[in-house]
Amino acid sequence: MTGKLNRGVAIVGAGMTQFGAFPGKATRDLFVEAFREMSESVDKGFDPNQIEAVYIGNYSSDLFEGQGHTAPFMTDHVGLTPRPATRCEDACASGSAALRSGLLAIASGMYDMVLVGGIEKMTDLPTERVTDTLATASDALYDVPAGFTFPGLYASIATAYMDRYGATPESFMKVGLKNHNHGSLNPKAQFGQTIASIMERQKKSAEKKGRPIPTWADEMEFLHDDRANLVIAWPMRLYDCSPVSDGAAAILLVAEDLAKNFSDNPIYIIGSGQASEATLRYRSDLTTLSSVRIAAQKAYEMAGVKPADIKVTEVHDCFTIAEIIATEDLGFFKPGQGYEAAEEGVTSRLGPRPINSSGGLKSKGHPVGASGAGQVVEIWKQLRGEAGERQLPGDNLNLGLTHNVGGTGETAIIHIYERR
Numbered sequence: 001m002t003g004k005l006n007r008g009v010a011i012v013g014a015g016m017t018q019f020g021a022f023p024g025k026a027t028r029d030l031f032v033e034a035f036r037e038m039s040e041s042v043d044k045g046f047d048p049n050q051i052e053a054v055y056i057g058n059y060s061s062d063l064f065e066g067q068g069h070t071a072p073f074m075t076d077h078v079g080l081t082p083r084p085a086t087r088c089e090d091a092c093a094s095g096s097a098a099l100r101s102g103l104l105a106i107a108s109g110m111y112d113m114v115l116v117g118g119i120e121k122m123t124d125l126p127t128e129r130v131t132d133t134l135a136t137a138s139d140a141l142y143d144v145p146a147g148f149t150f151p152g153l154y155a156s157i158a159t160a161y162m163d164r165y166g167a168t169p170e171s172f173m174k175v176g177l178k179n180h181n182h183g184s185l186n187p188k189a190q191f192g193q194t195i196a197s198i199m200e201r202q203k204k205s206a207e208k209k210g211r212p213i214p215t216w217a218d219e220m221e222f223l224h225d226d227r228a229n230l231v232i233a234w235p236m237r238l239y240d241c242s243p244v245s246d247g248a249a250a251i252l253l254v255a256e257d258l259a260k261n262f263s264d265n266p267i268y269i270i271g272s273g274q275a276s277e278a279t280l281r282y283r284s285d286l287t288t289l290s291s292v293r294i295a296a297q298k299a300y301e302m303a304g305v306k307p308a309d310i311k312v313t314e315v316h317d318c319f320t321i322a323e324i325i326a327t328e329d330l331g332f333f334k335p336g337q338g339y340e341a342a343e344e345g346v347t348s349r350l351g352p353r354p355i356n357s358s359g360g361l362k363s364k365g366h367p368v369g370a371s372g373a374g375q376v377v378e379i380w381k382q383l384r385g386e387a388g389e390r391q392l393p394g395d396n397l398n399l400g401l402t403h404n405v406g407g408t409g410e411t412a413i414i415h416i417y418e419r420r
């Protein structure tokens with residue numbers, strides 16, 4: 001059955017914090033910042049008292065910060081109690097799960113205005129404990145006892161993809177290189193530097209410390225250097241991995257018929273698809289995520305558009321291989337051709353199929369519960385022509401898509417957005 005929304009829904013405000021490491025700030029501080037930026041982005045202003053319900057994506061404040069039951073606390077900190085406040089958890093897809101919950105709540109006719117957000121604060125824990133905490137989103141019965149971590153799980157997907165299609169570690173490096181180039185134009189990015197500038201910084205640092213100055217001729221030589229680009233879980237190296245991050249994002253949804261009261265340029269959510277899938281051990285093919293294919297098909301059908309129509313896309317590049325597979329599962333490229341497209345620059349900002357203009361999770365950062373909501377902020381800015389230096393060219397940017405995955409695809413949530 002193809003789902004249809006009983007009532008259209010529009011985004012009239014969107015904001016986010018910078019993603020990064022913020023030792024002095026708690027999740028609630030970050031959420032307040034994101035809420036403020038969102039409020040300022042509403043063109044014609046709004047009265048927060050009009051917000052009727054709050055949905056917050058959060059993976060695990062319990063384990064990261066010792067704080068469960070986060071939604072009412074966030075709601076209190078932005079002055080919105082006693083509104084109903086619900087936490088949405090679908091691992092790294094939690095932000096999109098919150099968006100979908102808000103969308104369905106308005107489409108059902110229950111509410112006219114809803115606040116949606118995403119939050120996560122990961123950097124209070126050392127990396128080993130972050131790795132263990134994230135691993136609770138994989139299968140605790142099978143994956144974890146077998147020694148898998150998330151870099152390890154995606155490394156398995158990467159080796160299966162290389163084996164089947166002939167991609168090489170360089171194919172993945174090209175994705176990281178591109179996303180750092182994009183992120184260098186995004187003031188909200190955690191690692192907002194090109195690989196070239198990171199190389200130069202490391203050369204200068206070596207010189208200052210009186211150490212031998214590295215002689216990398218170019219970015220690819222840097223990325224092949226085992227000391228500069230550590231192997232995390234072969235073939236995934238440091239610059240193939242999203243970082244450990246803190247951050248928050250907030251989005252204001254209203255019923256379509258009310259949108260023009262708040263903005264002359266609302267962005268409409270015209271497609272939404274979600275699907276689930278068994279853990280890796282049950283899959284016959286590691287090179288594709290059936291959940292993404294199914295969720296994407298549902299979203300395209302609801303929106304009445306085809307993959308070729310989409311102009312702006314944010315995909316869940318928690319690891320570089322994930323971006324390549326996403327571009328195939330979304331129908332942008334045939335199976336096995338996504339890596340060639342990445343190598344040839346097709347997916348770069350100025351290429352014919354730009355992917356992750358924000359820098360993606362790789363460069364912008366991946367505060368897991370906030371990442372899906374952060375993707376929406378990028379689409380909102382790009383479709384409205386407000387993305388600054390990284391604004392995609394063209395005067396026909398009318399359709400955007402977000403692809404947000406939980407675990408290794410056990411959850412997939414796709415949304416399609418339209419500027420009219």
Ligand code: COA
Pocket residue numbers: 092127131134150151191232238239241242243244318319366368407
């Ligand atoms: N990309 C690029 N640089 C990174 C980075 C990343 N992902 N993570 C850390 N760095 C940099 C740091 O800025 C630091 O640089 P500096 O020495 O110039 O200051 C250096 O690498 C070491 O940082 P550190 O925090 O000690 O790294 P780490 O070894 O503890 O962590 C990873 C690196 C890759 C293991 C960690 O980022 C990670 O686990 N990422 C995956 C997260 C994940 O699984 N998310 C869920 C996905 S489903």
